[in-house]
Amino acid sequence: MTRPVDLLIIGAGPAGMAAALAAAPSGISIVVLDDNPLPGGQIWRDGPNAQLPTVATEMRAQLQRYSNIHLHSGTKVVAIAGPKRLLLEDAERGWVLGYEKLILCTGARELLLPFPGWTLPGVTGAGGLQALIKSGVPVSGERIVIAGSGPLLLASAATAKKNGAEVVRIAEQAGRRAVSGFALGLWRWPNKAFQAVTLASGAYRLSAHVIEALGSDRLEAVRMQTGSRVEEIACDRLACGFSLVPNTELGSALGCEVRDRAIVVDEWQTTGLTDHYAAGECTGFGGSELALVEGKIAGLVAVGRQEEARAHWPERQRWQRFADRLNQAFTLDPALKTLATADTLVCRCEDVPYAELADHASWNSAKLNTRCGMGACQGRICATAAHTLFGWEPPRLRPPFSPARIATLACLDEPAA
Known part of the structure; x- marks a missing residue:
């Protein structure tokens, strides 16, 4: 069996890049996974018409300078393959990767x-x-x-x-x-x-x-x-x-506590799981500045540099105050919960209208009786909307976490690499 990577970071947005760069000088082996073609996350998304800020291009360049940082773009987590082992897939192959420590920087999606x-x-x-x-x-x-x-x-x-x-x-x-x-x-x-x-x-x-x-x-x-x-x-x-909703599904599947739609962390960006950290918008929507400093703290703590991490607490507190004011100012009007009519589709994948969901008491009941959430997005859109509309608790993600090739699933029987 190949030795597990010292530090695995899932998500190459501002938090993920900051975490990798903070941990890299220690010399440990670092793997960064992201499902986009290039690092930057959604906020610094690249493309023919994209104009990246200077901080994004500089951080990309810094990632390339460290030989101990290995970036896997276009890669997704398919399943949990055991304690500290994940099943991964990119365009060419599937494989199981073991890790000693993990930082979740899975970002957020639109509501x-x-x-x-x-x-x-x-x-x-x-x-x-x-x-x-x-x-x-x-x-x-x-x-x-x-x-x-x-x-x-x-x-x-x-x-x-x-x-x-x-x-x-x-x-x-x-x-x-x-x-x-x-x-x-x-x-x-x-x-x-x-x-x-x-x-x-x-x-x-x-x-x-x-x-x-x-x-x-x-x-x-x-x-x-x-x-x-x-x-x-x-x-x-x-x-x-x-607004945005933190991507907590993988954290929840691993066993991290999720509260108010966000992964719960302490002042060290540590989750309730030993050797598992989280940073950025999966811990609550706050913007790129907050994500950067949280990622930096998580990266430093992961390599045992707590005192250096502590020095960044005032900056995190400053941007957390901004995030709190932002979220308070743009609280959603309850009237938005009443926009859908009886025939308005809530689950677009399976063509399930509002009227077929309204009489159910929970997500599981609705899914069992209407096929809501059983389409390609696996409830990422409709389950999140249903949480807002009906107050239903979101479902816990079950493997495979996204569509995967049969050859990838077969890797679960192979040793980690």
């Missing part, structure tokens, strides 16, 4: 809530729109409406405008009092205040949300609620994102 017409071609998530544009999808000349909650709306709008789109409306569901209070406190974080100024748009509206996406074969218009007024806006694309 998508169902509303009439949300399955029409032309409707995506707000972050999904950004990803499409960065990957080369042309939007020049298109009329785009962006709706939901949080700063991601402004970032998506900026990406769309840079690539020639006309952003006709940015609809923020939070009210004026909450957003104004948040904005007035940004002087404590000057770079965030600068970002807010540069991303400001005349198309921005508060106390506004989507009621319905309109169209026959594809999106043609959006019906919006803005304050007490209802209006229809013609558009070619609609991007909706109702």
Whole structure:
């Protein structure tokens, strides 16, 4: 059996890269896994139309300088193969990898809530729109409406405008009092205040949300609620994102405690499992700055450099205060739970409408009776929406965690490599 890697990091976003770079000077063997083609995560996603910040390109370059850091891009975790052993798969092979210590940096995904017409071609998530544009999808000349909650709306709008789109409306569901209070406190974080100024748009509206996406074969218009007024806006694309949800499924499968949709960690970024740490947005949504410092702390602690890690606590506390204010200001309006009508699809993979779910008391009951969550996404979209709509506890991920080749599953009988 090949010797297990000293430190395995799952996720190569800001937290994962920071953790690897913090641990690398110790000389231990480090493996970083990510399902994207290049490191950077969703926030620093690459592509033909992507413009990466300097910090992202510098961190990528630093990763390449360390011979003890081995990056496996386009790689996913398929199953747990035993204590401190994971079954992995990339485009070419499957294999079992053993590890001594593990840092989860699995990031977050968009919260998508169902509303009439949300399955029409032309409707995506707000972050999904950004990803499409960065990957080369042309939007020049298109009329785009962006709706939901949080700063991601402004970032998506900026990406769309840079690539020639006309952003006709940015609809923020939070009210004026909450957003104004948040904005007035940004002087404590000057770079965030600068970002807010540069991303400001005349198309921005508060106390506004989507009621319905309109169209026959594809999106043609959006019906919006803005304050007490209802209006229809013609558009070619609609991007909706109702904040982010931490990716906790792998952590939960390993046995980490999950509370309030986030992996629970202590001041050392340690989970309840010995030799298992977590950092970044899988421990709670807070932005790239918080993810970077949490990743750095986790990497240092994993190699026994606790005193150096402690020195970063004040910085983490500073960005945690920002995250707390952000999450409080953009708390979702309960009215968003009532957007779906009886025939609105909640599970898009299996075509399960709201009416078929509403009478069930739990996710398991709904899944057993309706096939909800049994499609390609394995409930990652609909189960998360159901948690918001009905208060159901999300399901625990079961192997295989994603579609895998039979040859990969056969590796469970082989020794770790």
